[in-house]
Amino acid sequence: MLNKKLTRRNFMERSTAMAAAFAAGTGFSLGSAQAARDKELNILCWEGYNSAQVLDPFRQAHGATVKAESLTNDPTMINRLRAGETKVWDLINVNNPWARKVMLPEGLIKPIDRATFEPYFERMLPAFKWPYKWAMDESGNELIGMIQRFGPYSFVVNTDKVSRATAEDQGWNLWNDPANAGKYGILESDDWNVFDLCCIAGFDPFKVHTDDEVAKFTDAANRVFKGAKVVGDIATMNQALISGEIDFHLTGGTYSASPARADGNKNIRGITPKSGPMEGGKGGIAWIEVTSVVNNPELSPLATEFLQYVQDPKVSHTVAFAEGTFNPVTQMGDKACFDLFTAEELDAIQWDSLEEEMARSAEYDIVPDYDKLLDIMTSAKKAASAG
Amino acid sequence: MAGFRNALPLIIFLAIGFAAPLLAVIGYSFMPERSFGLLHPPTLENYAAIFNGNSYISFGWSLLLAVLTVAFLALICYPIAYGLARVFGPWAPVITLLFTIPLFVSENVRLYGWLLFFIKNGVLLGTLKSVFGLELESWLFTRPMILLGMVYVYVPFMLFPMTLGVSMVPNETREAALDLGATRWQVFREVELPLSMPGIVIGFLLTFVLAVGAIAEAKILGGQTVIPITHDIEIAFTYAQNWPLGAALAVLLMLVVGILVLFVLRRFDLDAVLGRR
The missing domain is CATH 3.40.190.10 (Periplasmic binding protein-like II)
Structure with missing residues (x-):
């Protein structure tokens, strides 16, 4: 408990420091073409991905400053990209239709590497196998984001x-x-x-x-x-x-x-x-979150790293049970991930009826x-x- | 000139921190609906939309609740202020402290406290049920609850100016009035009340302006059975993503409150109220 509290406190301290550094940074880095962004990552997301449990291991592994801001409605997040914040964010996590139908056509996000990410779909629950509609562009050729919570x-x-x-x-x-x-x-x-x-x-x-x-x-x-x-x-x-x-x-x-x-x-x-x-x-x-790479002119190389990081069975389980609300994740199709869920946790997310409920949902x-x-x-x- | 130079930091601070955001809000209120920049040709469509819509209900609720809050607080706070200034003596600082301490806790937390107190099977109804076997209907999420929350939250803002007003009345005037044969009622009506008016008016104004902007009480205790104007503004800026409409509502709110306050201040000379003749 103490350990958890300290992590949260660290998280708050770090966020504050980062917010300040970030505020100063955006002001000064506009002119410099070579702003080094290989040690920073900015994520615009629904709550959960901004929790210390999810972010801290990634921060430590990469020695990176990761800033994640959570909002609770999709249009607000997308309007922030429209208002010019594509320069600020590296990843955006919103509900399924926005990536394919709005953000990609408007040039707010860009496709990710198929070869790298296609194998992950193999381990997802049956309903989310490759090629999964909401992770692809309209032509079905480009992969435009990764799916997890739903x-x-x-x-x-x-x-x-x-x-x-x-x-x-x-x-x-x-x-x-x-x-x-x-x-x-x-x-x-x-x-x-x-x-x-x-x-x-x-x-x-x-x-x-x-x-x-x-x-x-x-x-x-x-x-x-x-x-x-x-x-x-x-x-x-x-x-x-x-x-x-x-x-x-x-x-x-x-x-x-x-x-x-x-x-x-x-x-x-x-x-x-x-x-x-x-x-x-x-x-x-039903909703399915799609996390996409923002069309940032100075995109952090950590953006795709993070997308891979959250596919890990353990991290997926952490994402499912991060602070706030608890949700199933597509990675539960992987036994290594599924086995991490206790009976209590499965009951909290109504696993018993999940499949039929998803089948009955548009x-x-x-x-x-x-x-x-x-x-x-x-x-x-x-x-x-x-x- | 030196005076101006010395005042410059403050002027700059006010210009950036106060005037600029205000001007931005006013500017946005003339932009086309659901736009996000200030460079479009100005339009009055947001104001037209407000007058054609039903935001008057929200304005009405905010003003009505603020007036009722002020009225209830006047009745509740005057006796306490009188006590603090004249009766409680050495206990006055302790009592003042008791009224001040809640201010150190966030308003939302205090309101959630009330929610747990009044909720079905909560502190009040749960106790009545288990101890006395009484099963009463819940009062939560009703309009009187909103008023209760507002009266509770704004007590200090009415009480302290009022206490100041009451303590400004010299004891000699009261004694003189009594000596001249005035009844207690006459002393109150013709001496104490007029002389303590400055503090009362400041309390009224402060509470009214704050209460018109109240939002948390209607959301938490009222369960949004009432949408005050500030909530209407919030919806426009968030879910509706209609900043110009929200800005126009905010401008109208400022105008309405500003006019009401100016009207009151014209009737009461501000210098006299503040004791600088």
Whole structure:
């Protein structure tokens, strides 16, 4: 425990020092063409990859300063690259569609060496074997990132109040039943809430929507926010579920429920509906993170080193159970990695139903009219607070 | 001239640290929606979007909650301020300290403390259930809880200026009024209250301005059942990635608060309030 604490403290100290050095560095290195970057690495990521458990061994092995900044929504990270921070970052870790559909076409990231990375896919879980769609460009020739964490992400129930079977059968209609008003919460994860409201309204989120669908979305947004007992972050949702303030909450899955499950609350469970409005009648939505190399004019040579480093079975397990949330990793297809997971850990990430839940889920994609739907949802949130 | 030179470091500091960000916010509010630069042709579309949308609900909540917070705090703090200035004597510093100590703990942590206190099966309801067998409905995530959180958080900001105001009233004026046959109520109404007004007004202003910008109470204790204007601004800058809209909302908030404060300050001479005639 003491050891862990010290590492964290070291991490904080180092981060502060690095942030200062980094701030000074960016100011002064702009003019110098030969800024030596072989001992530094900057990662823009979801939380987990920024934890000391993951980064410290890499820092020590390479004598490198590694700065990792975590954010909790994809568009913000991508907008930072768009705003000119491609000069700053070496790696970016976001959900699946962004690399292939947005960042590569916009020249924000660049392909990585196929020969080096293709063998790693052999050891991944069956659903992620080479050539894995989201790690490849549209032509299928270039490898544009590596995959690791993933998970189904639809909603979470307290199985003492709503059984798993009922929740899976009723699916998104849980939010269409007026009797459920006041019994649920909504996780403050607005991009995902837009997807989920589309599912509740009965159509696929990942396409351009007709006026009729937008009207249905507006109605669903107003209704669902009006009936919500609480809107908040993951900790608030888990606390409200455990204490009995709410029976289920919108937007959630392994990623959000795993901390509560790891804490012994096995009645908190991520649910993937058996059927829904997505292509092929799929009921849930899943995410797969893709970590790509930024199109940085002075790219650190450590970027690809790090991508290889996190493929290691032990490091993969650390990534899966890094601080914050706990998630399955594609490297669990490798026995050496899988064996590192204890029965408790497997239960926390709902390993028992993971495969079927992923099979029932559509993959996170880009909503073409996201801005319009988000504005409607924000307006519905405010309208709910008026009544 | 020497005075100006000496003031230069401060002027530069204020220009960079205060004026520049403010100007950037104002500049962004005139940029096209969802743009990230300041070099586009200016437009009023963000303001139009706000007036056509329902952000007035958020403005309304922020202002209403701030007014209610000020009103409750006035009622709660005046007796305490009176006590601190006149009654508690040697205990006054200890009591002052008790009101100050919570300020050393982050506001969020204190609010989460309240959350655990009020949550179902938590400190309050859990105890009532296990000791008295009483099962009450949870009060958490309701509007009165937001108000409770705000009143609690802003107590010191109302209490201390008020205490100063009350202690500014010379005892002789009170005695003179009583000697001249005033009732206790008249002494309060016609002597103590007007003379302690400077401190009260500063307390009102300070609390009001802070409370209009409150966000954590509605998020943590209110469970976002109310979206105050500051939260609306936050959504625009984060999930919506619409900096110009967020900037326009911020500018409007500054205008509304600025006008209200100026209105109050015009009615109360600031120099008199600060005791410099």
